[in-house]
Amino acid sequence: MSQTLKGKHIVLGISGGIAAYKSAYLLRLLIKAGAEVQVVITPNGKEFITPATLSALSGKPVVSEFFAANTGEWHSHVDLGLWSDLMVVAPATASTIGKMASGVADNMLITTYLSAKSHVMVAPAMDLDMWSHPSTQRNIATLAKDGVEIIEPSSGELASHLVGKGRMEEPEEILRRVEKFFRRSDSLKGKKILVTAGPTYEDIDPVRFIGNSSSGKMGFAIAEEAAARGAEVVVVAGPVALQLKDSAVRRVDVRSARQMLEASQAAFEDCDAAILTAAVADYAPETCSDTKIKREKTGDMTLRLVRNPDIAATLGAMKGERMLVGFALETDHEHENALDKMRRKNLDMIVLNSLRNPLAGFNKDTNQVTILRSDGLETEYPAKSKRQVASDILDEIEKYSKRND
Numbered sequence: 001m002s003q004t005l006k007g008k009h010i011v012l013g014i015s016g017g018i019a020a021y022k023s024a025y026l027l028r029l030l031i032k033a034g035a036e037v038q039v040v041i042t043p044n045g046k047e048f049i050t051p052a053t054l055s056a057l058s059g060k061p062v063v064s065e066f067f068a069a070n071t072g073e074w075h076s077h078v079d080l081g082l083w084s085d086l087m088v089v090a091p092a093t094a095s096t097i098g099k100m101a102s103g104v105a106d107n108m109l110i111t112t113y114l115s116a117k118s119h120v121m122v123a124p125a126m127d128l129d130m131w132s133h134p135s136t137q138r139n140i141a142t143l144a145k146d147g148v149e150i151i152e153p154s155s156g157e158l159a160s161h162l163v164g165k166g167r168m169e170e171p172e173e174i175l176r177r178v179e180k181f182f183r184r185s186d187s188l189k190g191k192k193i194l195v196t197a198g199p200t201y202e203d204i205d206p207v208r209f210i211g212n213s214s215s216g217k218m219g220f221a222i223a224e225e226a227a228a229r230g231a232e233v234v235v236v237a238g239p240v241a242l243q244l245k246d247s248a249v250r251r252v253d254v255r256s257a258r259q260m261l262e263a264s265q266a267a268f269e270d271c272d273a274a275i276l277t278a279a280v281a282d283y284a285p286e287t288c289s290d291t292k293i294k295r296e297k298t299g300d301m302t303l304r305l306v307r308n309p310d311i312a313a314t315l316g317a318m319k320g321e322r323m324l325v326g327f328a329l330e331t332d333h334e335h336e337n338a339l340d341k342m343r344r345k346n347l348d349m350i351v352l353n354s355l356r357n358p359l360a361g362f363n364k365d366t367n368q369v370t371i372l373r374s375d376g377l378e379t380e381y382p383a384k385s386k387r388q389v390a391s392d393i394l395d396e397i398e399k400y401s402k403r404n405d
C-alpha cells in the first residue's frame with residue numbers, strides 16, 4: 001500500500017455505535033497508509049470495541065477519560081486538537097453529532113473536537129429513523145454550516161435488521177475521503193487568490209443607504225476553502241456580520257462599490273486568480289447628504305443615481321493570464337444572461353445561481369449552481385452547503401487552469 005498519509009496526524013474519534021467494529025479496520029487502513037493516529041473514544045464506544053484492540057493497532061494508548069485511570073495524568077484535549085492535521089469521527093452517533101452541534105463538552109471526544117484547529121469529518125451511523133429525524137438533520141446541517149465535512153451514511157441492512165439509510169460508510173471509502181482531503185490540502189499552495197464578498201452599501205445620508213441582502217456566506221466559504229487548499233487568500237468584504245473562521249485569510253473591509261474596486265484592484269496586482277461573489281450595487285446616489293435628510297423639509301424626493309464602476313469588467317480588462325471567475329444571480333433568462341456577462345466582463349468562468357431556487361442565493365446556507373466555462377463546458381450541481389459549493393468551484397478552477405498549463 002502506498003504511503004499516501006505519511007507524516008499526517010489524524011485523531012480518530014469513535015463513539016458508541018455498533019459500527020465501531022468497522023473503526024478498527026479504518027484505523028488499520030490509516031496506519032498502513034502511513035498516518036500517525038490517536039484514537040479518542042467515548043465511554044459508550046468502549047462498550048462496542050476495546051481500547052486494547054485500538055491501542056494495539058495504533059501503537060498508542062487510547063484516550064477516553066479526562067484523567068488517565070492509573071496515573072491520574074490529565075489528557076490535554078487542547079494539545080490533541082493542535083496536534084491533529086485532521087479529525088475523523090467514525091462512527092458518529094446521533095448523540096455525538098448532537099453534542100458536537102451544540103458544544104456539549106462532556107467527554108474527551110467533544111472537547112477535542114471543540115479544540116481542533118484542523119478540518120473535521122464525521123461519518124454518521126445510526127438507525128434509519130434516527131438519521132431521518134428532524135433533530136438529527138438539524139444537527140447535521142449545523143455541523144455542515146460550521147465547516148464539518150459530512151461523510152453521508154449509505155443505505156442497506158442496519159443493525160436493527162431494518163433496511164434504509166444509516167449505515168456508516170465503508171472504511172475504504174472513508175480512507176479515500178481522507179486521502180482526497182490531504183491531496184487537496186496543498187493543491188493551491190503558492191497561489192494567491194482574491195475573493196470579493198458581501199454587499200456594497202451606497203450612502204444616501206448618514207443613516208440611509210442603497211444595499212442588498214448578500215450575507216457574505218458564499219464568498220467567505222470560498223475564501224476558507226481556498227485557504228484550506230494552501231492558497232494565500234485576501235477577501236475584500238462589503239459590510240457583513242460574519243467572522244472568518246480561518247485567521248490566515250487576510251480581510252479588507254469596505255463599504256461602497258468604489259471602495260471595493262480600489263481594494264480589489266490593488267490586491268489583484270499580485271494574485272493568480274480572483275473569484276467575485278460580491279453583490280455589488282450597480283448604482284449609487286450622485287451625492288450623499290452630510291446630514292440626515294428630513295422628511296418634513298423634503299416632501300417627495302427624487303434620488304439621482306449614477307452608475308458604479310464594474311469591478312469584474314475592470315479586472316477582466318487587466319487580467320492577462322490570471323483566472324477570473326464571476327457569479328451571476330438572475331431571475332429570468334438565466335443561462336443567456338450568465339453567458340453574456342461572462343463574455344462582456346472577460347471572465348474565464350461564471351457561477352450561475354438562481355433567485356428562483358429556494359435553496360440558493362442570498363443569506364442561505366446552501367446554494368445550487370451551474371458553472372459555465374468560457375470554453376463552452378457546463379456543469380450543473382445539486383444543492384449543497386456553501387462550503388461544498390466552494391469546493392466544487394475550486395475543483396473546477398483547478399481543472400480549468402491545468403487544462404491551460
Ligand code: PMT
Nearest residue numbers: 215216217218276277279280310311312326327329362363
Ligand atoms: O453573500 P451570500 O448571502 O452568501 O449570497 C451569495 C450571492 C447570491 C451574493 C452570490 O452567490 C452571487 O450570486 N453573487 C453575485 C451577485 C450579483 O450581483 O451578480 P451580478 O449578476 O449583478 O454580477 C455579475 C458579476 O459581476 C458578479 O461576479 C459581481 O460580483 C460582478 N460585479 C457586478 C457589478 C459590479 N458593479 N461590479 C462587479 O464586479
